[in-house]
Each structure stands twice: as structure tokens, then as C-alpha cells.
Amino acid sequence: MMKTLLISCLLLALLPPVASLICESCFSQGKYCRNATTEECDGSSDQSCSTVIGVGKLSLLGSKLVLKSCIDRELCEENYASVSISSALYIQGKSTCCNTDMCNSGPPEMPDTETREPNGLKCPSCINIFSDECESNKTVSCRNDEDQCFYLAASMEFGGSSILGAVRGCATASLCDYIDGLEETDVGSLGFEIIQAECTGARGEDATEDTTVSPRG
Incomplete structure (x- = not known):
């Protein structure tokens, strides 16, 4: 469950600072929102209501978020993002936008399933629960446009306690466009505090892909 929350935190990269509009707000496992609320967007910039759906292999507990x-609104043009943490942990996300009050309150549109083909690039791969550091000599093969x-390092509320977590892997440039402003994003209401978030260019050198899923990095 904690691994799922950590990986799910990646999707928050699709929620940069907000505008003067009323939107449905939620963050939930599965296809449908649970305990959805309303959110009044910050009127300081031009904003839309957004729905982000993530599908993939997150853990044994679920594969949809x-x-x-x-x-x-500028970020609505890039509606697809992909992340690979290992061959056993990955997520593909699709976002849709609309521009009237509560226009995102309907059921979300699921992203098309894409074949995940290695593209010759590799990145460091690790996932660490209970620490905001994640260092590893293992790598993961990037797929498609990654x-x-x-x-990403973050603190998450879980069971009334605050839990640290960190993760490394491959990502599309579209996700990194959002990560650029992630540390300024107000995600406290969803139980997250972003400690550090960054992207660097993937490399093409030879390495052994990490195919394991370990809760301690």
C-alpha cells in the first residue's frame, strides 16, 4: 500500500499551480473518485479543470489511479505521460481538460493501452520507503518516449502518520515539464509534501535492468 502511495505521488506532477474556476477534486485508487470535493482554483493564472488517469503495474493492490x-491551461496540450521504475513497476497517465465549473465531475476517460518497447536509454532505478534518499547502482530500461x-522525494500521510519515500526511474519529457514546478505546487490537501523533484537526460550506456520490487530501495 505504501509503495502504491509513493508511485501514485508521481501523478501529482500533473497538477501545477491553479486558477479561478470551480473543479471537482479527488485522488483515489481505482477508476472512480471516492469522497470527491470541490476546489476553487487560484485566480492568479489561466486554469482549467483536469482529470488525470493512471494505469499500469503499481503493486498487487491496484493498477488504476x-x-x-x-x-x-497551457499544460493541457500535453495529455500523455509515462514513468518506468522497473520492469515490474510502471505507470502511464492521460489527462483531459475542460473550462467550465465542475466540468470534470463525470467518469474519466481511460487511456489507450500502449505497447511498452525499450528505446535504448536507461536510468537509475530505486524505490525507498521510510527515507527521502534513494541511491542505487541498478538501472531500468526506458520505454517508448521516455x-x-x-x-522524486516526498512525505506522505498514511494511517495518521507521516511517511517518507523516494523513487527514481525513467519518465517522458511531458512529465518533467510538470516536475519543473512541482516543489511550488500546493499538494498539502492531498496529504503530500514534496521534498525534492528533478529530471535529467537519460543515458544509453550498457547496464543490467532491475526487475525486482523492493520496499527498501
Whole structure:
């Protein structure tokens, strides 16, 4: 469950600072929102209501995530993002946007399943629960359009306690466009505090792909 929350935190990269509109807001496992609320977007910039759906291999506990909130309208143009942490942990996300109050309150549109083909690039691969550091000599093969190596460290509320977590892997440039502003994003209401987030170019050198899933990095 904690691994799922950590990986799910990646989807928050699709929620940069917000605008003056009323949108449905939620973050939930599965296809449908649970306990959805309303969110008044910040009127300081041009915003839309957004729905983000993530599908993939997250853990044994679930393979779908939905997140709804406000989003910078400029970022609606890039509606697909992909992350690979290992061959056994990955997620593909699709976002849709609309521009009237509560227009994102309907059921989300699921992303098309894409064949995940290695593209010759590799990134460091690790996932670490109970620490905001994640260092490893293992790598993961990037797939399709993933050409960036990402690092994300965060604190998450779980069972009334705050739990640290960190993760490294491959990502699409579209995800990294959002990560650029992630540390300024207000995600406290969803139980997350971003400690550090960054992307660097993926490399093409030979390495052995990590195919294991370990909770301690």
C-alpha cells in the first residue's frame, strides 16, 4: 500500500499551480473518485479543470489511479505521460481538460493501452520507503518516449502518520515539464509534501535492468 502511495505521488506532477474556476477534486485508487470535493482554483493564472488517469503495474493492490483538480491551461496540450521504475513497476497517465465549473465531475476517460518497447536509454532505478534518499547502482530500461531520468522525494500521510519515500526511474519529457514546478505546487490537501523533484537526460550506456520490487530501495 505504501509503495502504491509513493508511485501514485508521481501523478501529482500533473497538477501545477491553479486558477479561478470551480473543479471537482479527488485522488483515489481505482477508476472512480471516492469522497470527491470541490476546489476553487487560484485566480492568479489561466486554469482549467483536469482529470488525470493512471494505469499500469503499481503493486498487487491496484493498477488504476484517478486524480481530479485544477491545472494550468497551457499544460493541457500535453495529455500523455509515462514513468518506468522497473520492469515490474510502471505507470502511464492521460489527462483531459475542460473550462467550465465542475466540468470534470463525470467518469474519466481511460487511456489507450500502449505497447511498452525499450528505446535504448536507461536510468537509475530505486524505490525507498521510510527515507527521502534513494541511491542505487541498478538501472531500468526506458520505454517508448521516455528520455528523462526523474527523482522524486516526498512525505506522505498514511494511517495518521507521516511517511517518507523516494523513487527514481525513467519518465517522458511531458512529465518533467510538470516536475519543473512541482516543489511550488500546493499538494498539502492531498496529504503530500514534496521534498525534492528533478529530471535529467537519460543515458544509453550498457547496464543490467532491475526487475525486482523492493520496499527498501
